[in-house]
Amino acid sequence: MMTSPSRPQTLAQKLIARAAGRSHVAVGEVVTCHVDLAMFHDSSGPRRLKPMLDELGAEIWDKNKVVLVLDHYVPAQDADAKQIVQIARDTAKQWQLPHVIDSEGICHVVLPERGHLKPGMFCVGGDSHSPTGGAFGCYMFGIGATEMLGVCVTGQIWVQVPRTLRMHWSGRLQHGVSAKDMMLHMVGRFGMNGGQYQAVEFAGPAVRALSMAERMTLSNMSAEMGAQAGLIAADETTLQHLRGIGVAPEHLAGAEQWFTDEEAECEQQDFDASTLSPQVAAPHSPANTRDVSEFADVVPNIAYIGACTGAKLEDLRAAASVLKGQRVAAGVQLMVAPASAREQAHATQEGVMQTLLDAGATVLPNSCGACAGYGATFPEGSTVISTTARNFKGRMGPASVNVYLASPFTVAASALRGRISDAREVLA
Amino acid sequence: MTSRAFDNARVWRLGADVDTDALAPGAYMKHGLEVIGWHCLEAVRSDFASGVREGDVIVAGANFGIGSSREQAAGVLRHLGLAAVIAPSYSGLYFRNAFNLGLLLLTCPEADKIEEGERMGVTFEGDTPLVIRANGQRLACAPIPEFLMDMVDAGGLLPLLKQRKPA
DSSP, X not given: OOOOTTSOOOHHHHHHHHHHTOSOOOTTOEEEEEOSEEEEETTTTHHHHXXXXXXXXXXXXXXXXXXXXXXXXXXXXXXXXXXXXXXXHHHHHHHTOSOEEEXXXXXXXXXXXXXXXXXXOEEEESSTTGGGGGGGTOEEEXXXXXXXXHHHHHSEEEEEOOOEEEEEEESOOOTTOOHHHHHHHHHHHHOTTTTTTSEEEEESHHHHTSOHHHHHHHHHXXXXXXXXXXXXXXXXXXXXXXXXXXXXXXXXXXXXXXXXXXXXXXXXEEEEGGGOOOEEEOTTOTTOEEEGGGGTTOOOSEEEEOHHHHOSHHHHHHHHHHHXXXXXXXXXXXXXXXXXXXXXXXXXXXXXXXXXXXXXXEEXXXXXXXXXXXXXXXXXXXXXXXXXXXXXXXXXXXTTOEEEEOOHHHHHHHHHHTSOOOHHHHHO | OGGGOEEEEEXXXXXXXXXXXXXXXGGGTXXXXXXXXXXXXXXXXXXXXXXXXXXXEEEOOSSBTBSOOOTHHHHHHHXXXXXXXXXXXXXXXXXXXXXXXXXXXXXXXXXXXSOTTOEEXXXXXXXXXXXXXXXXXXXXXXXXXXXXXXXXXXXXHHHHHHHHSOO
């Protein structure tokens, strides 16, 4: 018998087994799971789903389990974008969706911010950075619009039970080094498909020491490793955070069961956070990563702090700690697009926004902005240092734009000095 | 099974790590597949969009389709009439999207042997696809589960859901 409940399982197996209504699932088998929550946005959502649902004469299986976020085409830059946004708003009304978050931030940040994600859930998102939900002990992954149609109609989706690639981080990050550096390092080491569409799990003392925002950065960029999900076991940090944002205790009951059993089979990789330097990914791949010191002769003309990956409150604080009382170098334009309105409001209260403004920042709307490349992008020939997740050729502007990916610390330090710089030197 | 087979397909060779921004550039994402099709792969292979014909195949290096969840990156290849994509590996997200849109992806460890412009075919032995090269060489591909081939046969998940809809 392979269904003994006492058989050791990975976190991924436990989450999938629960959603499949089973006591145990085996790696490699294909199972059908019940979806606890489906998130889609203005680009992947109504404009694609509505015509297909209408064609089928079908309705959403459970409107309470659906969250619509308007973040990709807002604020609308032209008539086409305006129409896409209008379709999303009209459809939300017509479908009477109870959970709509309109122009208040990026889906992967506002979804957990509103308490939609709790440990143990099985979720899908109509966006590739949906693994971000893994930071909350959820099995969450990205799907396309047609597959989302399948979920909307049936409330179910198939998965092949993944192997678990366990990224074990010992030690402790130095001040000025962050989760983004850990992730760029891992993507550089394993490549953009190193995750092989399996489950990556982040573990070890250095991961447990991270805040929820930093954990979200790890899970978020699991997408750049080609993993299906990027999981972190729920712990006291998770629960404290969720209680803090008002999640009711009954929704957190049993959260402590969502971890990988000691004896479960994993492929473990070991890292030492103490010796990690800030990392930079050169154009045009997030896997093109090396230590920051190797880029000292790169002179950016734009420093961009934005996206679900790199513009949460903690990211803004990191940038402000580097820029405090100073102005960016001549010839560098600093742009800040806070990931959500709430995060921005907190940053304003704390004086973080003022610090960034005093340093010369231009503040942009709480949306995907230049990172998605759907609307306003960077001008021809720009050299950009950015807190975002992807630097593919032609993504954030014309093919002549060169984007270097780095942490908010590194982006701020580079803006300050006018060349790619190590924030540890500024913070020292 | 024979309906899934094809021959005399013209090969477009691409390198490794072809990303979804190259297949469906963000600047055109607000438009439909026709406009996206005019710009498909323009950042990596500028002669593709204007030269591709119904029944052609793309043969690429590893990690085809990395990046975004935008399924237009798969839909545009069906729109342009591609018979299949053949590569040693795919982004998992792209793989799901392709079958959901009825685009056949063949996972072929020896795809690198296939040459630009060559005429090749595909046949099936059970659930295992085989590439038949112009020189007669046969290259085995990973088996494709039946429920995914059903989507290819139906033309994607939407037509399949329609077929299965209770009357």
